[in-house]
Amino acid sequence: MKDTKANAAAIDVRDLYVEYRTDDAVVRAVNGISFRLEKGRTLGLVGETGAGKTTTALALMRLLPDRVSHVAGGEIYIRGDDVMALPDRTMNLIRGEIISMIFQDPMTALNPIMTVGDQIKESLKIHNSEKRSEREIDARVDEVLELVGIPAERKKDYPLAFSGGMKQRIVIAIALACSPDILIADEPTTALDVTIQAQVLALIDELKQKLGTALLMITHDLGIVVKTCDDVAVMYAGQIVEYGSVQQIFSPGDHHPYTEGLFGAIPNVRSKARRLTPIEGLMPDPTALPEGCKFSPRCPKCMEICRTQEPAESERDGHRLKCHLFGGEAHE
Amino acid sequence: MLKYAIKRFLLIIPIILGVTVIVFTIINIIPGDPAQRILGVGASEEQIRELNHRLGYDRPFIERLFNYVRDIVTRFDFGSSYQNGDSVVYKIRLNFPYTLKLTVLQVIAYAVIGVTLGVLSAVKQYSALDNVVRVVSVSLAAFPGFWVYMIAILLFSLKLGWLPSSGVESWKGYVLPVACSAILASAGLQRLTRTTMLESIRQDFVRTARAKGCAEGTVIWRHAFLNAMLPVLNQVGISFGMMLGGTVIAETVFAMPGLGSVIVNAIQSKDVPVVMGCSIFLAVIFCVIVVLLDLASAAVDPRVKAKFVKQ
Structure with missing residues (x-):
């Protein structure tokens, strides 16, 4: 199975829409995003809280909460397999082995009444295509724990015996146990203090090099993006407003006003500015998105057309922008 | 852990002493000699x-x-009965086996029905099944027990003739009392299980389990249910104690022997030694169950253990 799909992209998302339905509103969390992630590459998914980053990740894993949310349109391919069309049993085999996810909040992501060793082992037992013996599985648990820098003898401990940073490492260990081809890291460092952050990032990077894993890095931290990613997708209100290589996004030139806003909100010791420039206003209410460009109510460069007409995407050298400023000739 | 267990068991002694004083006082306040x-x-x-x-x-x-x-x-x-001089210990030994058998069967049926329906209800929240289970269980809980017993006798014993209406000569005699009280009592357990399960199912670690590729059954039972189990386990334990002391209605309606009717009869005749003996006996059992529950909780959940046991 692996060989025939060798040429397919690790992740291929086409025009994806995701909605949450509550009793009195439809929340449009993801509104027509498309991206590809090739194996061995890292894509950063950047944006404010509520931009739809985690929802996108959950849709990729087909882990969106039942009943309240569903994929309202578009296609998702994981190594050429149509995720939406797969039977549950096949999806269970893909989750954990082919595509794995590091969850955001390590404090709640671990089962409090199972030893961490058992939690890692569980994944290995489900995806035991190599018919490893019990002893070999135990050895692999030790190996994975050592890999994330936790002494193997601590596998008999329960999550409550670990600090936040160590829990995050265990979450990573679970995600990596079966050496997945694709790894989704959902803000893997947000819950950690800075020193541990650096360690965790170094760890993920090392694993990526070692295993050739495709990595989808979800974060709102541009510092992490520049350190770890090859490509960047900037998300706003469920859309990718700008997409390009790290080079393209981080060098001066044409940028979406939202991306510029994000950069303006980062402190820089070298700049003489006395204050940070935050982006005015809040993310629009996803139950009532504005017409036209979703960013128009907060955009300092907003034009008449932005309020009425959704901007088309323009592209140059793989640098995609969804903004009227660069539509058509403006971007040429 | 052993130290904690011993400590908990020793704490039963003052509780029993308290029960002794209170029950003894109450029975003496009752007028008449x-x-x-x-x-x-x-x-x-x-x-x-x-x-x-x-x-x-x-x-x-x-x-x-x-x-x-x-x-x-x-x-x-423990003295002997005022009424006929039988030793209280003998009276308990004679009657308790029936009560214990009835209660154990009731609790098992109660736990199985309550937990299964509760989990199903939670997993299929707002489905037709969930709605039916909720409505039926709440309606059943609203009926008085003795009335349901009598209706059941009327239907299954007198009309259909499937089961005996009284006595414990064969296992059939236990079917109606066990089924009726278990179904009635399980309404509460079903609701408790449903609530804790709904909470548990939405936890992040359940999503982690799914992300690992766990099959749905594993996700529900091993991850969600085991985490939701503590309150349920406690409820079942407490219910065991309650049912042990509450068999009198079933005993009366189905004409079965048991400790419940012995106590009620003794209270009516102000038979102090019998009332006292039975009360203390039931209180000890109840306390032991509660302690065992706490120990079981600590064994199941490391968070509970960490609270009580210094390592």
Whole structure:
């Protein structure tokens, strides 16, 4: 199975829409995003809280909460397999082995009444295509724990015996146990203090090099993006407003006003500015998105057309922008 | 862990002492004296006084209480019935097996029904199944037990003739009392299980389990249910204690032997030793169950263990 799909992209998302339905509103969390992630590459998914980053990740894993949310349109391919069309049993085999996810909040992501060793082992037992013996599985648990820098003898401990940073490492260990081809890291460092952050990032990077894993890095931290990613997708209100290589996004030139806003909100010791420039206003209410460009109510460069007409995407050298400023000739 | 267990078991002693004093006081506050009840209205003052003296009931309250406790502590003597002189221990030994059998069966049926329906309800929240289970269980819980027992006898014994209406000669005699009380009581457990399961199912670690590739059954039972189980386990344990003391209705309606009717009968005749003996016996069982539950909770959940056990 692996060989025939060798040429397919690790992740291929086409025009994806995701909605949450509550009793009195439809929340449009993801509104027509498309991206590809090739194996061995890292894509950063950047944006404010509520931009739809985690929802996108959950849709990729087909882990969106039942009943309240569903994929309202578009296609998702994981190594050429149509995720939406797969039977549950096949999806269970893909989750954990082919595509794995590091969850955001390590404090709640671990089962409090199972030893961490058992939690890692569980994944290995489900995806035991190599018919490893019990002893070999135990050895692999030790190996994975050592890999994330936790002494193997601590596998008999329960999550409550670990600090936040160590829990995050265990979450990573679970995600990596079966050496997945694709790894989704959902803000893997947000819950950690800075020193541990650096360690965790170094760890993920090392694993990526070692295993050739495709990595989808979800974060709102541009510092992490520049350190770890090859490509960047900037998300706003469920859309990718700008997409390009790290080079393209981080060098001066044409940028979406939202991306510029994000950069303006980062402190820089070298700049003489006395204050940070935050982006005015809040993310629009996803139950009532504005017409036209979703960013128009907060955009300092907003034009008449932005309020009425959704901007088309323009592209140059793989640098995609969804903004009227660069539509058509403006971007040429 | 062992130290904690011993500590918990030792704590039962003051509780039992408290129960002894309270029940002894209450039974003595009830008007009338045992001799009067035994001899009936026709008895003369003289006869009553004499019988009370023989029973030791003419001594002051404090002295009787002290003697009672002393006899238990020093000789493990729970006295004998005022009514017929049977030893209390013998009475309990004779009747308790029936009560225990009935209660154990009830609790098992109750736990299985309540937990299964509760989990199903939670997993399929707002489905037709969930709605039916909720409506039916709440309606059933609203019926008084003795009425349901009688309707069940009417239907299954008299009309259909499937099951006996009384007695414990064969296992069939247990079916109706066990089924009725288990179904009625399970409404509460079903709701509790549903609530804790709904909470548990939405936890992040359940999503982690799914992300690992766990099959749905594993996700629900191993991850969600085991985490939701503590309150459920406690509820089942407490219910066991309650049912143990509450078998009297079933015993009366189905004409079964058991401790429940012994106690009610003893209270009516102010048979102090029997009331006391049975109460203490049930209280000890109840306390032991509660302690065992706490120990089980600590064994299941490391968070609970960490609270009580220093490592």
